[in-house]
Amino acid sequence: xxxxxxxxxxxxxxxxxxxxxxxxxxxxxxxxxxxxxxxxxxxxxxxxxxxxxxxxxxxxxxxxxxxxxxxxxxxxxxxxxxxxxxxxxxxxxxxxxxxxxxxxxxxxxxxxxxxxxxxxxxxxxxxxx
Amino acid sequence: xxxxxxxxxxxxxxxxxxxxxxxxxxxxxxxxxxxxxxxxxxxxxxxxxxxxxxxxxxxxxxxxxxxxxxxxxxxxxxxxxxxxxxxxxxxxxxxxxxxxxxxxxxxxxxxxxxxxxxxxxxxxxxxxxxxxxxxxxxxxxxxxxxxxxxxxxxxxxxxxxxxxxxxxxxxxxxxxxxxxxxxxxxxxxxxxxxxxxxxxxxxxxxxxxxxxxxxxxxxxxxxxxxxxxxxxxxxxxxxxxxxxxxxxxxxxxxxxxxxxxxxxxxxxxxxxxxxxxxxxxxxxxxxxxxxxxxxxxxxxxxxxxxxxxxxxxxxxxxxxxxxxxxxxxxxxxxxxxxxxxxxxxxxxxxxxxxxxxxxxxxxxxxxxxxxxxxxxxxxxxxxxxxxxxxxxxxxxxxxxxxxxxxxxxxxxxxxxxxxxxxxxxxxxxxxxxxxxxxxxxxxxx
Numbered sequence: 193x194x195x196x197x198x199x200x201x202x203x204x205x206x207x208x209x210x211x212x213x214x215x216x217x218x219x220x221x222x223x224x225x226x227x228x229x230x231x232x233x234x235x236x237x238x239x240x241x242x243x244x245x246x247x248x249x250x251x252x253x254x255x256x257x258x259x260x261x262x263x264x265x266x267x268x269x270x271x272x273x274x275x276x277x278x279x280x281x282x283x284x285x286x287x288x289x290x291x292x293x294x295x296x297x298x299x300x301x302x303x304x305x306x307x308x309x310x311x312x313x314x315x316x317x318x319x320x321x
Numbered sequence: 322x323x324x325x326x327x328x329x330x331x332x333x334x335x336x337x338x339x340x341x342x343x344x345x346x347x348x349x350x351x352x353x354x355x356x357x358x359x360x361x362x363x364x365x366x367x368x369x370x371x372x373x374x375x376x377x378x379x380x381x382x383x384x385x386x387x388x389x390x391x392x393x394x395x396x397x398x399x400x401x402x403x404x405x406x407x408x409x410x411x412x413x414x415x416x417x418x419x420x421x422x423x424x425x426x427x428x429x430x431x432x433x434x435x436x437x438x439x440x441x442x443x444x445x446x447x448x449x450x451x452x453x454x455x456x457x458x459x460x461x462x463x464x465x466x467x468x469x470x471x472x473x474x475x476x477x478x479x480x481x482x483x484x485x486x487x488x489x490x491x492x493x494x495x496x497x498x499x500x501x502x503x504x505x506x507x508x509x510x511x512x513x514x515x516x517x518x519x520x521x522x523x524x525x526x527x528x529x530x531x532x533x534x535x536x537x538x539x540x541x542x543x544x545x546x547x548x549x550x551x552x553x554x555x556x557x558x559x560x561x562x563x564x565x566x567x568x569x570x571x572x573x574x575x576x577x578x579x580x581x582x583x584x585x586x587x588x589x590x591x592x593x594x595x596x597x598x599x600x601x602x603x604x605x606x607x608x609x610x611x612x613x614x615x616x617x618x619x620x621x622x623x624x625x626x627x628x629x630x631x632x633x634x635x636x637x638x639x640x641x642x643x644x645x646x647x648x649x650x651x652x653x654x655x656x657x658x659x660x661x662x663x664x665x666x667x668x669x670x671x672x673x674x675x676x677x678x679x680x681x682x683x684x685x686x687x688x689x690x691x692x693x694x695x696x697x698x699x700x701x702x703x704x705x706x707x708x709x710x711x712x713x714x715x716x717x718x719x720x721x722x723x724x725x726x727x728x729x730x731x732x733x734x735x736x737x738x739x740x741x742x743x744x745x746x747x748x749x750x751x752x753x754x755x756x757x758x759x760x761x762x763x764x765x766x
Contacts, residue, residue: 231631253631256631
């Protein structure tokens with residue numbers, strides 16, 4: 193199970209990478225593996241305002257359709273249009289080319305509600321037991 | 322203990338205790354006494370022959386020999402014998418959804434062909450494998466539009482079947498949606514009132530063609546306006562009329578629904594009927610119901626499977642597109658056979674016959690003193706006539722002369738007690754129409 197060291201994580205298995213006030217997000221390796229082959233990603237609208245932990249994306253795989261929650265609140269500034277044609281990017285490169293959306297963060301303090309890579313690793317271990 | 326209820330008295334006690342209710346009566350205290358059964362003391366059973374005799378006696382009370390001129394959304398069309406003969410074959414004769422493609426290819430292919438035919442008929446890109454009936458299909462379409470737009474206001478044209486409108490309101494009774502109904506003026510949708518109501522809170526406008534009064538309309542302008550404020554448009558259609566009329570796709574509709582009874586299903590007492598729903602390809606994942614798709618099997622040969630199931634309730638639980646993922650496969654199968662037998666040109670001819678016979682009936686009826694055939698809007702096979710007396714009295718008198726004369730509009734539209742809705746299908750002969758006109762003349766004099 194791959195975990196990116198510099199990213200932050202949610203209990204719902206989203207990752208987020210924050211640079212200045214711009215948060216890039218996607219789903220973790222654990223999440224993509226649990227979902228199986230991703231067949232469709234319902235992307236949010238650009239310019240849409242989202243709250244932290246609000247459902248704003250859904251990812252459909254051969255097994256299930258799962259809700260994805262915004263790891264940080266703010267305005268969606270960009271979505272990964274490549275996922276429309278190639279949703280499998282989420283399976284192939286979930287921390288890179290499989291990113292889902294960029295959010296202009298409203299309140300940096302919200303990042304304290306997220307887990308570090310280390311904390312996320314322990315969290316995953318706790319799920320397995 | 323009742324053999325069908327496996328809870329022991331102890332288990333019942335535990336369950337009641339756990340939810341903090343004293344006894345069974347207290348559990349059902351909310352049900353008013355007038356609605357609860359007076360007694361569970363059922364009579365003793367009868368022998369098979371006694372049952373047959375009793376039911377036959379009851380069935381004889383039905384007057385099945387009247388000539389029907391009644392429509393209102395359900396029509397007396399001819400059903401080729403082959404429809405019943407094929408649909409009742411053992412291979413097909415199951416009402417339940419085929420989950421297992423490895424042993425249900427025939428059914429799945431038939432449903433795929435049903436979907437293809439519905440798309441060809443409505444002009445839309447995708448169809449589901451059917452819903453319960455025209456009313457519930459319209460409800461599902463409305464909910465789909467509400468989900469897609471995130472808005473809560475629904476504009477409903479007054480020409481949409483009053484039965485459907487009641488279904489929508491019943492289903493949403495405990496939800497906070499805002500309904501606005503627009504009037505029908507001279508048989509057609511009020512553009513003025515629709516313009517006034519359409520705004521950025523509007524999720525959807527619901528229209529019907531032909532409308533409940535039989536009038537044909539072209540909704541292109543209304544739908545364009547709806548789209549300009551980001552609202553969607555649903556058009557409920559009468560499939561046989563599409564043999565001649567502009568399709569809802571040509572008018573710009575986002576979702577098309579309707580009652581499929583006219584496509585090879587008999588007029589039973591309310592069902593089982595057939596609800597259909599079609600939409601654009603881009604909305605396919607928002608559409609409720611089952612969809613059969615075509616793919617290749619392991620040997621590279623064409624095969625059929627249920628597809629896009631991840632949006633259905635057995636997988637997506639409370640986030641599913643609908644709490645219904647059942648369909649009426651057997652009825653859809655009958656419709657598929659009907660459409661295949663009648664064919665594209667056959668459907669055109671059939672629609673033309675309906676139109677011509679209805680126009681002939683209009684001519685005859687308009688010659689009767691006191692009868693006014695409403696001509697403010699064009700019609701297909703159903704039209705409204707104004708009578709000098711209460712239409713329900715006329716219907717009763719016509720019944721004793723062997724005719725189901727039509728639908729008395731006062732039943733759903735207060736103030737329209739003297740209006741009768743008359744339907745004329747391809748099955749009505751010239752002679753029947755002439756006899757009908759003669760009988761109406763006698764009844765009115």
